[in-house]
Amino acid sequence: MFEGNPFPGLRPFEFDENYLFFGREEQVAQLLQRLGNTRFLAVVGASGSGKSSLVRAGLLPELHGGTMTSTSIAWDISIMRPGGDPLTKLAQALVESNLFGDVNEENVLQTRATLSRSGLGLIEAYRQSDIEEGSNLLLLVDQFEEIFRFRQSGDKTGQEASHFIQLLLETARQTEFPIFIILTMRSDFLGDCAEFQGLAEAVNEGEYLIPRLNRKQRARAIEGPVKVGGAEISPRLKQQLLNDIGDDPDQLPILQHALMRMWDYWLNNANREQALDLDHYNAIGRMTEALSRHGDEVYNELPDDDHRLLCMKLFKAITEKQGDGRGVRRPLPFSEIDEITGHQREKMLTVIDAYRPIGRTFIMPGENVKIHDKIIIDISHESLMRVWQRLKNWVNDEADSARIYIRLCETAQ
Incomplete structure (x- = not known):
């Protein structure tokens, strides 16, 4: 019998997960x-x-x-x-x-x-x-x-x-x-x-x-892992998910995250004989809100305001909005993050660990990797910068600060 969650969330599927990879x-x-x-x-x-x-x-x-x-x-x-x-x-x-x-x-x-x-x-x-x-x-x-x-x-x-x-x-x-x-x-x-x-x-x-997945292929990407997990999905939920994702390829990681969250909710709150249904989808905030809710949930669970401040500094350090408006990842070794954020190593490790367990893969590497100075810390996907509203605000704030700094330097010259 399958154990665990058949959906990876924001991170990519890995080599040994090919049996979950459909469409x-x-x-x-x-x-x-x-x-x-x-x-x-x-x-x-x-x-x-x-x-x-x-x-x-x-x-x-x-x-x-x-x-x-x-x-x-x-x-x-x-x-x-x-x-x-x-x-x-x-x-x-x-x-x-x-x-x-x-x-x-x-x-x-x-x-x-x-x-x-x-x-x-x-x-x-x-x-x-x-x-x-x-x-x-x-x-x-x-x-x-x-x-x-x-x-x-x-x-x-x-x-x-x-x-x-x-x-x-x-x-x-x-x-x-x-x-x-x-x-x-x-x-x-x-x-x-x-x-x-x-x-x-x-x-x-x-x-x-890469061509866009057609509706039939997207349906396989939803149904296949559910069946591997030993569950069923209601026709109305499948249709709702397909309608919500539309033709936008940027929605695929958001879909995977919503499916991961919905599976966990179904596993913990429903009879396993019951199919995944709209009630479970609505409970996690649908695709429009699930990611923001999840990120904020982890943020609010951090021990205190000091940790939440470090959280903001961490995500600002490993994301970047370029001059042309493109949001990009900015992976950094832990030693550099530690230096940027004021050498609060233990608190920073607490923040990083909060965002990388299975089911919370906002930050890579996963929880099975021990963090040391040379380990590269990165967000799991660029879609975080576009969909998690709190991070979106942080990225925009950092970009605004950078532009102001550049203008001040040019004025001083």
């Missing part, structure tokens, strides 16, 4: 076909369109299952996000995939040095790895748009970003070794690709633009 079968088949013809694939879509889930819970399990017959059935998979130090992140991803013996800091540093030597560094790292002969290596660079924000933060970071992209492009061009590159990227950052030599051309050639 994308046609898109997974298309990705497999594309990957059979190219070494460089850019999975592009609007925020909330399910890019990470499609690759992690859709494509990768199929590769491990040997579905792609045009190449070896053996796959080693490394997953990373570029952040502010893409070369180190790449080295860590390769080492943590057990390609270089023990997982330790020394191997990370050695691999990073190899990657840094030339534009062929990733190919050289493959040569030096313990990967079995004939095995494919797939590198997934998730949230690729992070590279554009960090490029703007300084000369050294910009140079490293350029070198990282050169590594990807040179690796994708060669055919001697079976190395495949997949990016996931928000479509509103496509124009930023022109900042890097050769990137726009590669993305144009290897782009897979």
